[in-house]
Amino acid sequence: xxxxxxxxxxxxxxxxxxxxxxxxxxxxxxxxxxxxxxxxxxxxxxxxxxxxxxxxxxxxxxxxxxxxxxxxxxxxxxxxxxxxxxxxxxxxxxxxxxxxxxxxxxxxxxxxxxxxxxxxxxxxxxxxxxxxxxxxxxxxxxxxxxxxxxxxxxxxxxxxxxxxxxxxxxxxxxxxxxxxxxxxxxxxxxxxxxxxxxxxxxxxxxxxxxxxxxxxxxxxxxx
Amino acid sequence: xxxxxxxxxxxxxxxxxxxxxxxxxxxxxxxxxxxxxxxxxxxxxxxxxxxxxxxxxxxxxxxxxxxxxxxxxxxxxxxxxxxxxxxxxxxxxxxxxxxxxxxxxxxxxxxxxxxxxxxxxxxxxxxxxxxxxxxxxxxxxxxxxxxxxxxxxxxxxxxxxxxxxxxxxxxxxxxxxxxxxxxxxxxxxxxxxxxxxxxxxxxxxxxxxxxxxxxxxxxxxxxxxxxxxxxxxxxxxxxxxxxxxxxxxxxxxxxxxxxxxxx
Numbered sequence: 053x054x055x056x057x058x059x060x061x062x063x064x065x066x067x068x069x070x071x072x073x074x075x076x077x078x079x080x081x082x083x084x085x086x087x088x089x090x091x092x093x094x095x096x097x098x099x100x101x102x103x104x105x106x107x108x109x110x111x112x113x114x115x116x117x118x119x120x121x122x123x124x125x126x127x128x129x130x131x132x133x134x135x136x137x138x139x140x141x142x143x144x145x146x147x148x149x150x151x152x153x154x155x156x157x158x159x160x161x162x163x164x165x166x167x168x169x170x171x172x173x174x175x176x177x178x179x180x181x182x183x184x185x186x187x188x189x190x191x192x193x194x195x196x197x198x199x200x201x202x203x204x205x206x207x208x209x210x211x212x213x214x215x216x217x218x219x220x221x222x223x224x225x226x227x228x229x230x231x232x233x234x235x236x237x238x239x240x241x242x243x244x245x246x247x248x249x250x251x252x253x254x255x256x257x258x259x260x261x262x263x264x265x266x267x268x269x270x271x272x273x274x275x
Numbered sequence: 276x277x278x279x280x281x282x283x284x285x286x287x288x289x290x291x292x293x294x295x296x297x298x299x300x301x302x303x304x305x306x307x308x309x310x311x312x313x314x315x316x317x318x319x320x321x322x323x324x325x326x327x328x329x330x331x332x333x334x335x336x337x338x339x340x341x342x343x344x345x346x347x348x349x350x351x352x353x354x355x356x357x358x359x360x361x362x363x364x365x366x367x368x369x370x371x372x373x374x375x376x377x378x379x380x381x382x383x384x385x386x387x388x389x390x391x392x393x394x395x396x397x398x399x400x401x402x403x404x405x406x407x408x409x410x411x412x413x414x415x416x417x418x419x420x421x422x423x424x425x426x427x428x429x430x431x432x433x434x435x436x437x438x439x440x441x442x443x444x445x446x447x448x449x450x451x452x453x454x455x456x457x458x459x460x461x462x463x464x465x466x467x468x469x470x471x472x473x474x475x476x477x478x479x480x481x482x483x484x485x486x487x488x489x490x491x492x493x494x495x496x497x498x499x500x501x502x503x504x505x506x507x508x509x510x511x512x513x514x515x516x517x518x519x520x521x522x523x524x525x526x527x528x529x530x531x532x533x534x535x536x537x538x
Contacts, residue, residue: 200444200448204428204441204444204445205428207432207437207441208431208432209431209432209433210427210431211431213427213431214424214427214428214431217424217427218421218424218428218445220420221417221418221420221424222421222449222452224417224420224456224459225417225452225456225458225459225460228459228460228463229459232463249462250462253459253462256455256458257455257459260451260455261448261451264447264448264451268364268444268447268448271364271440271441271443271444272440272444274437274440
């Protein structure tokens with residue numbers, strides 16, 4: 053746990069000092085909202101369409117973060133240093149997934165209000181709590197699967213290709229659940245609470261992949 | 276070059292041949308092939324001459340006897356690939372990786388067959404090549420999209436050890452993904468089609484169910500035969516390579532091309 057906290061602290065400090073990943077993710081999402089505005093040719097959107105636009109944008113922005121997640125470790129020998137340290141290897145999984153979760157949370161704190169201003173028709177206020185719950189579970193899925201995929205992809209030659217290509221199909225069920233859960237929240241007269249069925253699917257998805265990642269991550273670090 | 280003097284070489288070769296005949300994949304392949312051909316022939320006879328025509332869909336419904344077994348067998352094959360991969364990670368034995376690889380790549384071929392036959396069936400009975408509200412078809416596409424990345428991923432990892440380990444991790448994650456994906460896609464339908472069939476063949480009339488079960492066994496046998504055949508071929512190639520190295524030395528070997536297959 054202490055090792056995980058140390059690695060997490062290192063990653064967050066690195067991001068704070070270089071400002072490399074999160075600003076890129078934010079700019080990417082803002083540009084995507086503008087693209088959607090022109091591609092759909094709509095002033096405002098609502099309901100399931102809005103949920104789809106928001107979810108797809110966040111997913112693709114998340115992909116940027118996933119691609120960068122282990123690059124520094126690979127290029128600057130972080131993997132070797134970590135393997136030399138007498139700590140549990142799962143600590144790296146926990147640290148990296150937490151870092152990715154934090155990046156996604158910061159991204160959403162900026163991108164969701166921007167989405168509400170730029171594209172969303174109905175006001176966001178009444179359903180904000182429900183939205184936070186859904187996005188929290190979705191971020192967990194993205195963080196866990198993203199860390200696993202990124203750890204696989206970083207050792208391949210075509211890592212920028214392999215990461216998204218494996219990650220996107222793996223995340224499709226999470227994307228379905230997120231978009232369907234957000235859809236009713238963004239309607240004109242939203243009820244304010246997301247459908248429990250989809251929250252349960254997301255939670256199940258998080259749980260299964262967290263356990264899988266916990267069991268399998270050790271093998272990705274062998275050298 | 277003392278190590279490749281003739282007597283040493285032949286001595287090594289005979290001992291090699293003696294020990295290596297112990298566990299070949301080729302054993303039983305002949306009987307299995309005969310059983311497969313017989314079962315598939317029987318299934319085709321049943322499909323065309325015994326099973327009754329469907330009241331609504333007519334003749335085209337008979338594609339169901341190919342499509343559904345292909346789908347079921349390929350899904351089981353993907354999951355089997357994951358189970359073999361667990362064997363690889365637990366024991367570190369590279370043969371498990373080979374089994375997993377062959378199972379997944381066979382399943383991928385069967386799954387593409389299932390997708391195409393499903394699409395033909397959809398066109399014939401609903402008038403469209405692709406329908407988004409048939410959950411099985413959609414889940415299928417997603418599973419194929421995922422497993423289609425298995426070989427590119429293997430191919431872009433240089434070190435064979437690492438290739439095997441990473442491929443096993445992928446196979447386990449993707450094997451667990453198959454049922455989860457089916458749950459999510461099935462839930463996402465606004466309304467679910469009346470199912471022609473449940474996995475147990477519950478509401479099929481007797482003659483159709485018998486035909487379906489024989490087809491399922493036939494396709495499953497075909498999968499096992501092809502799997503065994505490819506394992507035998509890969510095994511034989513590796514043994515041949517080892518034998519050539521023993522007799523001719525390193526000069527007698529052509530360099531291996533880069534490959535996604537385990538070697």
